[in-house]
Amino acid sequence: MSLSKLWTIAYRDLGRNRRRSIFTLLAVALGLALLMVMNGFIAGIMEDSLQNSIRLRTGHVQIRADSYEEETLSLQAKDLLTDPDALAARASALPEVQAAAPVVWASGILDTLDDSAGLQIYGIDTASPIYAPIRSALVGGTFLTPDDRNGILIGKSLADSMGIAVGQKVNLAIVNSDGRPDEGIFTIRGLFATGIPNYDQGAALMTLSKAQAFTGTTRHASAIFILLHNRDDSAKVAAALRSPDVSVLTWSDLNQVFVQAFQTSMSFYTILDFIVMLIVAVIIANTLLMSVFERIREMGILAALGMKGRQILQMFLLEAASLCVAGIVLGVALGSAGVGYLATAGFSIGDKMATVGGSSFALGTTLYARFVPGTFAVLALVLLLIVLLASLYPAWYAARLEPVEALRAE
Amino acid sequence: MEAIQLEHVSKVYHIGAVETQALNDVSLSIAVGEFTALVGPSGSGKTTLLQLIGCLDKPDRGAVNFQGRDVTRLSANQRADLRRERIGFIFQFFALVPVLTAYENVELPLLLSGVKPTERRERVKQLLDAVGVANRADHRPNQMSGQQQRVAIARALAPRPVLVLADEPTANLDTANGQQAMEIMQRLNQETGTAFVFATHDPRVVSFAQRVVKMRDGRIDDNGAPGVN
Numbered sequence: 001m002s003l004s005k006l007w008t009i010a011y012r013d014l015g016r017n018r019r020r021s022i023f024t025l026l027a028v029a030l031g032l033a034l035l036m037v038m039n040g041f042i043a044g045i046m047e048d049s050l051q052n053s054i055r056l057r058t059g060h061v062q063i064r065a066d067s068y069e070e071e072t073l074s075l076q077a078k079d080l081l082t083d084p085d086a087l088a089a090r091a092s093a094l095p096e097v098q099a100a101a102p103v104v105w106a107s108g109i110l111d112t113l114d115d116s117a118g119l120q121i122y123g124i125d126t127a128s129p130i131y132a133p134i135r136s137a138l139v140g141g142t143f144l145t146p147d148d149r150n151g152i153l154i155g156k157s158l159a160d161s162m163g164i165a166v167g168q169k170v171n172l173a174i175v176n177s178d179g180r181p182d183e184g185i186f187t188i189r190g191l192f193a194t195g196i197p198n199y200d201q202g203a204a205l206m207t208l209s210k211a212q213a214f215t216g217t218t219r220h221a222s223a224i225f226i227l228l229h230n231r232d233d234s235a236k237v238a239a240a241l242r243s244p245d246v247s248v249l250t251w252s253d254l255n256q257v258f259v260q261a262f263q264t265s266m267s268f269y270t271i272l273d274f275i276v277m278l279i280v281a282v283i284i285a286n287t288l289l290m291s292v293f294e295r296i297r298e299m300g301i302l303a304a305l306g307m308k309g310r311q312i313l314q315m316f317l318l319e320a321a322s323l324c325v326a327g328i329v330l331g332v333a334l335g336s337a338g339v340g341y342l343a344t345a346g347f348s349i350g351d352k353m354a355t356v357g358g359s360s361f362a363l364g365t366t367l368y369a370r371f372v373p374g375t376f377a378v379l380a381l382v383l384l385l386i387v388l389l390a391s392l393y394p395a396w397y398a399a400r401l402e403p404v405e406a407l408r409a410e
Numbered sequence: 411m412e413a414i415q416l417e418h419v420s421k422v423y424h425i426g427a428v429e430t431q432a433l434n435d436v437s438l439s440i441a442v443g444e445f446t447a448l449v450g451p452s453g454s455g456k457t458t459l460l461q462l463i464g465c466l467d468k469p470d471r472g473a474v475n476f477q478g479r480d481v482t483r484l485s486a487n488q489r490a491d492l493r494r495e496r497i498g499f500i501f502q503f504f505a506l507v508p509v510l511t512a513y514e515n516v517e518l519p520l521l522l523s524g525v526k527p528t529e530r531r532e533r534v535k536q537l538l539d540a541v542g543v544a545n546r547a548d549h550r551p552n553q554m555s556g557q558q559q560r561v562a563i564a565r566a567l568a569p570r571p572v573l574v575l576a577d578e579p580t581a582n583l584d585t586a587n588g589q590q591a592m593e594i595m596q597r598l599n600q601e602t603g604t605a606f607v608f609a610t611h612d613p614r615v616v617s618f619a620q621r622v623v624k625m626r627d628g629r630i631d632d633n634g635a636p637g638v639n
Contacts, residue, residue: 005521008514009507009509009510012509012510013509015509016508016509297503297505298505298507298508301499301501301505301507302507303466303490304464304466304493304499305493305494305499305518305519305522305565306490306491306493306494306495306519306522306523306569307490307494307522308487308490309486309487311522402467403466403467404461404466404467407461407466407501
């Protein structure tokens, strides 16, 4: 007997108890939609957070002195790069590199008469396209020019919390490269709002030359900050730049805490995915089992007509597969709508929640979902597979019924 | 020529701790083309005997030979093949597949046997015509009443079986439909040479039979064959 005729019977059987079939189909559809929204959301959060971190904090690749310690933002000469311009030029010459520039990092305290805040000072090459995201995030004042000797940029949220306005003078205190405290008066040249609270509340940008002069690290740099055209080239670029006395780190080294947290959360999500899939599978198996029990005598008749157990098994599996595939189609539509909504409107979590993860997580105040077609396809296929596996028992039960027993059923 | 031969067949059912001797040392032969009634009170073993003749079940003791093949040695799949090719069934409760139309129900055994589409169409139309429901070909069972059993008769005959077994075929029909069903079966028996064996209580149905096998308490009282008792 052809599979198409078995499918016809299976398909029409689904229409016998329409309400039950529709509810089961909805269970599959809602299950898949939930899986898509969950996975699209976590993928969006993780990818956005990673991109924010790369764009603002780490870049794709960094060159540092071997002894440099990120935790202390060391300014001692032995921990810094001695010829940063040559290293940046060497990196820029690689075709995979979009931009490379030296940077000086220091920790500092911003003081006004009324308030103070700890922050990280970034001494930057203001002409570099690396800082295009800050330029476009400016919400007040102007960007730094290369010859700006006392201007700084800070985040608008920090400025607001401290009551600071563009043009205002502020005091910045640091511990310089000799280990001695130092301070300087700076003018707020501009305010930025990147949407990443950790950055907007904790970063102050000044020109590289000013930072070098201010911290006493003349001609030295904490690192070469490198952006690539494609982040997948980071290992290749790192290998090309490797040389004695410097360490070359890729974005995955630089975001290790984040990458580990991402992997942990993905494991957690995989467990959640399986729980949702198992619930859907149990619902389908239950529907099919009820359907088998209602049709035991019919199975006897089909067996009397010469239908083999294998064909009865196929018929029930086709019934389950039809229901599941229809549910998957509806689920993809519902899930896409959900992911589409969360990808455009997003989900607002506010400033405080966005900083919960600390500086390792560059979370925005609004989290967005993302379409991950590969993941969605795998989820749909695994769901279909699990449903078919769960349907094996009812189908097998129907297939192994003795014709005589089945015909005797009420 | 014998269609089926049962020799010293016994069958015991175990329901919980209770043992029921459904058949006790029964021997019976059905010849090709016979129109035979199995009669007897409820519990006399008619249905069990039909199930053994129909290769739906195996006896605990004795032999069942279907056209010379020992059915008791066949696997479940081989018995399914035998039923599909050689035996038709008509049940008291009509037993049509509810999601299929009359046409599709008659076509089903032919699909199972792999009969080619052109021949399939021809045979189904001819049979629906022969049982007088050609005009209801597209109707599903729940859209037909007394005519369901006619569709079941057409389905039983579709694979051109050697033998058709009918268990109380008129029990759920009114007098007129019951009479018509028996007339159709009798006519098709004569036209096709297919043997019919039907279990019944109904004396009006028995009057159609060429041979009447009487059963009681799992034994054959009278096997109805001339000169044999």
